Amino acid sequence: MNRELIEITDPYDERIAPYRDIRERDLVGRQGLFIAEGRVVLNVLFSTSRFRAQSLFLRDNRVQGARDLLERVPADIPVYVAGGEIMDEIAGFNIHRGIIAVGERCSSQTAEELLDSLPENALVVALSAIANHDNMGAIFRNAAAFGADAVLLDSDCCDPLYRKAIRVSVGAALKVPFAQAGKAQEMTALLHARGFDVLAMTPQGERDVSEVSLGPRTALLLGAEGPGLDSGLLEQWPTVKISMREDFDSLNVATASAIALHHIWLKR
Amino acid sequence: MNRELIEITDPYDERIAPYRDIRERDLVGRQGLFIAEGRVVLNVLFSTSRFRAQSLFLRDNRVQGARDLLERVPADIPVYVAGGEIMDEIAGFNIHRGIIAVGERCSSQTAEELLDSLPENALVVALSAIANHDNMGAIFRNAAAFGADAVLLDSDCCDPLYRKAIRVSVGAALKVPFAQAGKAQEMTALLHARGFDVLAMTPQGERDVSEVSLGPRTALLLGAEGPGLDSGLLEQWPTVKISMREDFDSLNVATASAIALHHIWLKR
Numbered sequence: 001m002n003r004e005l006i007e008i009t010d011p012y013d014e015r016i017a018p019y020r021d022i023r024e025r026d027l028v029g030r031q032g033l034f035i036a037e038g039r040v041v042l043n044v045l046f047s048t049s050r051f052r053a054q055s056l057f058l059r060d061n062r063v064q065g066a067r068d069l070l071e072r073v074p075a076d077i078p079v080y081v082a083g084g085e086i087m088d089e090i091a092g093f094n095i096h097r098g099i100i101a102v103g104e105r106c107s108s109q110t111a112e113e114l115l116d117s118l119p120e121n122a123l124v125v126a127l128s129a130i131a132n133h134d135n136m137g138a139i140f141r142n143a144a145a146f147g148a149d150a151v152l153l154d155s156d157c158c159d160p161l162y163r164k165a166i167r168v169s170v171g172a173a174l175k176v177p178f179a180q181a182g183k184a185q186e187m188t189a190l191l192h193a194r195g196f197d198v199l200a201m202t203p204q205g206e207r208d209v210s211e212v213s214l215g216p217r218t219a220l221l222l223g224a225e226g227p228g229l230d231s232g233l234l235e236q237w238p239t240v241k242i243s244m245r246e247d248f249d250s251l252n253v254a255t256a257s258a259i260a261l262h263h264i265w266l267k268r
Numbered sequence: 269m270n271r272e273l274i275e276i277t278d279p280y281d282e283r284i285a286p287y288r289d290i291r292e293r294d295l296v297g298r299q300g301l302f303i304a305e306g307r308v309v310l311n312v313l314f315s316t317s318r319f320r321a322q323s324l325f326l327r328d329n330r331v332q333g334a335r336d337l338l339e340r341v342p343a344d345i346p347v348y349v350a351g352g353e354i355m356d357e358i359a360g361f362n363i364h365r366g367i368i369a370v371g372e373r374c375s376s377q378t379a380e381e382l383l384d385s386l387p388e389n390a391l392v393v394a395l396s397a398i399a400n401h402d403n404m405g406a407i408f409r410n411a412a413a414f415g416a417d418a419v420l421l422d423s424d425c426c427d428p429l430y431r432k433a434i435r436v437s438v439g440a441a442l443k444v445p446f447a448q449a450g451k452a453q454e455m456t457a458l459l460h461a462r463g464f465d466v467l468a469m470t471p472q473g474e475r476d477v478s479e480v481s482l483g484p485r486t487a488l489l490l491g492a493e494g495p496g497l498d499s500g501l502l503e504q505w506p507t508v509k510i511s512m513r514e515d516f517d518s519l520n521v522a523t524a525s526a527i528a529l530h531h532i533w534l535k536r
Contacts, residue, residue: 145512145519210534242530244413251413255526262527266478
């Protein structure tokens with residue numbers, strides 16, 4: 001392996017500043033950057049990702065195991081290496097995965113631009129008020145598994161490029177195109193205007209998701225667990241449910257997305 | 269409300285000893301007891317649970333909001349109350365839910381006894397090497413939602429009554445009967461002997477789970493994400509998959525359980 005590795009011995013080295021105090025930065029934000037961790041996610045970042053990496057940072061004992069990955073890293077992306085203690089001191093906690101990258105958010109596409117770029121028979125997952133990063137990551141994972149073309153987020157959703165959301169998505173948050181689309185009402189109106197049949201998921205839906213017949217373009221609309229979708233949205237759009245025992249309250253929202261997306265996958 | 273509340277003012281009061289250092293005890297075990305937290309889970313514990321509570325512990329500012337719950341608590345179960353600071357000192361961290369109970373594991377049923385207690389047309393979820401408590405809890409939640417009659421666990425599975433597993437299951441771990449069933453080979457042999465068609469889930473399955481025709485008794489067999497089911501098991505039993513994009517590795521195991529269980533629910 002003749003890849004140049006830049007050894008870091010000073011935890012205050014300015015070159016690795018974006019890796020400093022990772023958890024604190026999760027809370028305050030990263031101004032156009034994001035953190036991706038672990039081999040599976042980084043394989044996505046350096047292959048099918050929509051985003052560009054800024055640098056890669058490896059624990060010294062992970063260099064051997066990361067050979068395949070390093071072959072994919074463009075020559076102009078610096079690769080930093082440090083011992084475990086220094087790496088943990090920089091990050092502010094024990095980075096047991098030992099393999100981490102900083103990526104750059106691209107200049108964000110509008111929801112209109114994103115929808116205009118999609119094929120005739122597109123499938124979109126539209127999210128309203130999904131505020132939990134685990135759920136956000138899991139929904140992206142499911143969207144990727146079942147071939148959704150894009151995810152739209154209303155203004156009450158959390159960030160799919162938050163560190164934990166990327167991790168839970170096993171990299172799908174870097175791959176499936178997404179865009180912010182204002183309030184939920186605006187988002188669904190836009191989808192409708194672009195020829196999408198909006199299907200609003202709710203435990204009180206009119207039909208089971210297995211019984212839906214699909215038009216050319218489908219948008220699956222999901223709201224937060226607990227409150228669910230706003231009643232205005234449920235009045236405006238056809239509703240679908242996942243049939244289940246009547247004495248059971250409801251499923252996790254990411255789980256519901258997977259069940260619905262698999263049924264849609266089988267019909268497309 | 270005339271329910272007697274026992275005020276705790278001394279964090280070293282022996283009556284609340286099972287609530288002490290909750291996280292440390294998560295690791296070392298609780299000798300026949302378990303911890304259940306939050307209103308939704310405690311509603312299950314005091315209604316449809318298979319297990320008996322030993323006591324209930326409320327933060328003083330939660331007493332009003334817990335009225336409905338308190339009406340369900342049997343008269344011989346002590347209800348302790350403390351201020352937030354004392355409660356947090358006892359528990360060893362910030363109990364923001366402020367409502368928590370200790371339950372008693374019943375003398376455990378064998379897998380044979382459990383299977384013998386099930387109806388003719390039973391559905392069982394059989395788990396091999398599910399070692400992650402989030403996944404375990406989520407699988408129980410899905411099993412409850414789609415009417416599984418029982419869960420069998422092989423000897424490599426983690427404990428469904430671990431605190432986090434109960435929480436993620438939203439109480440389903442207290443409700444859906446489960447039993448340990450030895451090694452995975454023994455578990456599946458037992459299911460077969462009791463008339464169950466074993467369906468082994470794997471990304472390389474022969475048929476999509478939507479295409480399966482069900483016999484009277486079905487056992488859905490799931491293994492850990494990553495390694496998946498042991499190849500011996502996959503050779504021995506019919507396999508089913510969840511169709512998805514070919515370039516995507518696989519789903520989370522709990523998500524896979526939900527998709528399969530919903531298809532089975534629609535066919536039963």
